[in-house]
Amino acid sequence: MGLLSNKNKAILVDPLSKNNPVIVQMLGVCSALAVTSKLEPSIVMAISVTAVVAFANVIISLLRNTIPNRIRIIVQLVVVAALVTIVSEVLKAFAYDVNKQLSVFVGLIITNCILMGRLEAFALGNGPWESFLDGVGNGLGYGLILIIIGFFRELLGSGTLLGIQVIPQIFYDLGYVNNGLMILPPMALIVVAVIIWVHRSRNKELQED
């Protein structure tokens, strides 16, 4: 018996690959395209969403037996909005530059489909511990994809990683040029498509006919 039971382990690990919110369920793609032109905002966004979805899951799960069914969406929105505001204020206080790069997308975490999806589909029917694991799993699954996209876009588009020059100067002297298309959102969509392509060809059971 490890730290987690098998069931809880599945709750935590499944969203990382087999049931990934971005590349399998196709949720949260908009922000995955918008904030990933550099690696740093991708990482910050990944952490923010993980924190919000994990704690929103816990709170809703604790309240689940007292929320009247007809107004549950409003209650969920209030909880998420409160958490997003906290995250936003924390970012403004401690990571102002990144917060400016993320601009509206921090506030728009509230409209991220992953959040409402997990609250509706999981937190309303499960206990707080499972809900917490589910939130962390889905947040990390989302974050993982964001970081992969951000890594390739920053590496190929700017030649840097986390703002540090990675591609050596000699390449530029020999005529290498950064790929400007990588910075633009269309290429982010193609990168997502390539990740999905690789993922599906490795997991045959996910392929649709």
Add this chain to the structure above:
Amino acid sequence: MKALRNYLDKIKPNFEEGGKLAMFRSVFDGFETFLYVPNTTSKSGVHIHDSVDSKRTMTVVIIALIPALLFGMYNTGYQHNLAIGADPGFWMTFIYGFLAVLPKIIVSYVVGLGIEFTIAQFKKEEIQEGFLVSGMLIPMIVPIDTPLWMIALATAFAVVFAKEVFGGTGYNIFNVALVTRAFLFFAYPAAMSGDQVFVRTDSTFGIGGGQVVDAFSGATPLGQVSIATNDMVGSFHMVDTLGNPLTNWDMFLGLIPGSIGETSVLAILLGAVILLVTGIASWKTMVSVFVGGAITALLFNLIGSTVPMTVTPIEHLLLGGFAFGAVFMATDPVTSARTETGKYIYGFLVGAMAIIIRVLNPGYPEGMMLAILLMNTFAPLIDYYVVDSNIKRRLKRAIR
């Protein structure tokens, strides 16, 4: 020729199932059908039986591209000589251009065909012939100074993401050569626009070195138009690389800076004649592109408040990639509209959109590429409504 046939027959068993080179079956098949029309025909259904298959069609398009290509090579050398103030004679001029253009053609074909062959082999399919034309178009629509690795990368991107993911030749939504150019244009804007890239001033393989003359400016006519300010309306003239004014005749002949194959309307029209006589391209698309462009340019002339708006319809049709796009790109049978009425609508909108982009968007001196790609998206929609209205018309007749 007989010997070649015999040789092919002799080595053929090696490539069939169980032969020692079976893994290269589709490569062999591709070359065999390229060299000889297969003698098998369909046995059932309604099909026209003749010797023209898509490989033969593609070959005719390549032949139609030859005049523009040869002219492009000569023009490359000619512009270079203007820039360095040399006059080494016709043949040296042509050889300079030939050596400058040839590596691009080789890179485009090696990368594109390499990917196509690999994928066909991997999927155990026949090699499809669509890249024969794309591979020739790609080097003709880029500036002469585009680095080879960029062409290789863009070609690979276009073949995989514009063609193979959609299912290969005949299924692509966008013109593959134009996707290549669009990729280059957005990924490496510095290498694809401006006045530094359209005339090669360096030597090529050691030929044609020299000092750039003082009066030289490599700006294309459309590039000059796009940077002209509003107070130049009326006094603006397009000039060649040495500052002499350009006449319509210069633009028609095409000894002006520009992408390799696009400058000479004369050479392009020769190609157009070949395509029309053989019935491969549709005159409806071609004519309506020119009509759409001319009418839109005329409307802008009536406003005439900025320099791009005052460019005459004739100049618009002669300059940049307009004629090249109209003849070789807009008529692409895969990506253009297929209904006969749809071809008029499609062509007209391509022409109109190209001029609108040229005139109203100073960031893009040339609008033909984006116009054709945009209309590629709408071609199925146009076809749908043309067919739909036809059905409705006939239904009405039937009820009466």
